[in-house]
Amino acid sequence: MSTAQGAGQAPRPLYRDPIHDGPTDPVLVWNRDLGQWWMFYTARRPAAPGPGVGWVHGTDIGIAVSDDAGASWLYIGTARGLAYEPGRNTYWAPEVFWAEGCYHMFVSYIRGVPDRWEGHPRRILHYTSDDLLDWRLHAPVALGSEKAIDAAVHRLPGGGYRMWFKDEDHDSHTYRADSTDLLSWGGAEPVITGRAHEGPNVFALGGWYWLIVDEWRGLAVYRSADLATWTPNGLILGEDTRTAEDDDVGRHADVVEAGDGRRAYVVYFSHPCLGSDGREESYETRRSWIRVAALHVRDGRLVCDREEPVPAGFLPIPIPARP
Known part of the structure; x- marks a missing residue:
């Protein structure tokens, strides 16, 4: 169901994991030493045998790199x-950025390879790196929850940092916590309540801060x-x-500002063949691809048209340090 890119346009889909x-x-981060964009992601295993949802567990954090501003991507491992504990374990939803003289990763962790969604403690682990490839563990992040996942971090205007995360112990709502270091x-404390959701992401665009969350019906x-104070914005x-080429809602996303304060790009995943036609779950319905779409602020609202062409070299080079 993928479509070849037009001349001078970003690939559609943007990226497929070759393993x-x-x-x-x-999540995308600029490699300051190599002058490349690096994409980190949860490497699900749609062809894995076994019962239940074991295929979404036992996952590594995959890496793909681009040295042409996002026009092409190479899987590097x-x-x-x-490794936090012995054995085969689960790593999800990395948040990766440069701050305080090194790269930081906050990643969701689950022990083992569960075959059910429920009944398994989850935690967020903090790592640092000098080169984005080799990581050293600092500690689990103490957030007062046994089921905290999906970290997103942004620098506060007055100094310090704020983390937003999904708290499955509290109705799968978005909570926040602050740090100076x-x-x-x-x-x-809670930030977004109401309908359950996951995957918070925070960015600045058009004179506003924006928070997006995955409600499994779109973002x-x-x-x-x-x-601090957030207003619903659609x-x-x-x-x-949905389009013929991207027949699924957008899911758990990252956003990269274009560098001009007027545009940004949302990099998200979707299922190319979710099984809405009634077919049973299989490799075909489990697999997922990474896609990209342009974001704009118009009349104080964030708007996104998936059919708007995205230029092949859509990622800014260089960019300011993030968050």
Whole structure:
């Protein structure tokens, strides 16, 4: 169901994992030393045998790199040094950025390879790296929850950092916690409640801060002037925006500002053949691809048209340090 890119346009899909064909939860970071964009993602295993949802567990963090501003991507393996406990374990939804003189990764961790969604503690682990490939563990992040996943971090205007995360112990709502040094976090409290969701991501565009979350029906959008108070601002990449080439809602995404303050790009995953035609779950319905779409702010709203062409070299080079 993928479509060849037009001349001068980004690939459609943007990226497929050549090992398992199941990349999800992407995050993009600029490699300062090599002058490349690196994509980190959860490497799901859609062809894995066994009962239940074992195929979404036992996952590594995959890495693909681009040296042409996103026009092409090369798989280079998985992040090294993440082993937290012996055996085969599960790593999900990396958040990766440069701050305080090194790269940081906050990644969701589950022991083993569960075949059920429920009944398994989850935690967020903090790692650092000098080169984005080899990682050293600092510690689990203390957030007051036994089921905290999906970290997103952004620098606060007055100094320090804020983390947003999904708290499955509290109705799968988005919570936040603050830190001055990225090492200790305190004051966890709810930010977005109501409908259950996951995968928060925070960015600045058009004079506002934006928070997007995956509601499994598209990405819900919230707007803020101060990173504290958030106002609902609609839904992007929802069911009503499906196309013949991308026949699924957009899921768990990252956003990269274009560098001009007027545009950004949302990099998300979707299932190319979700099984809406009634077929039973299989490799074909489990697999996932990474896609990209342009974002704009118009009349104070965040808008996204998946059919808008995205230029092949859509990623800015260089960019300011993030978050």
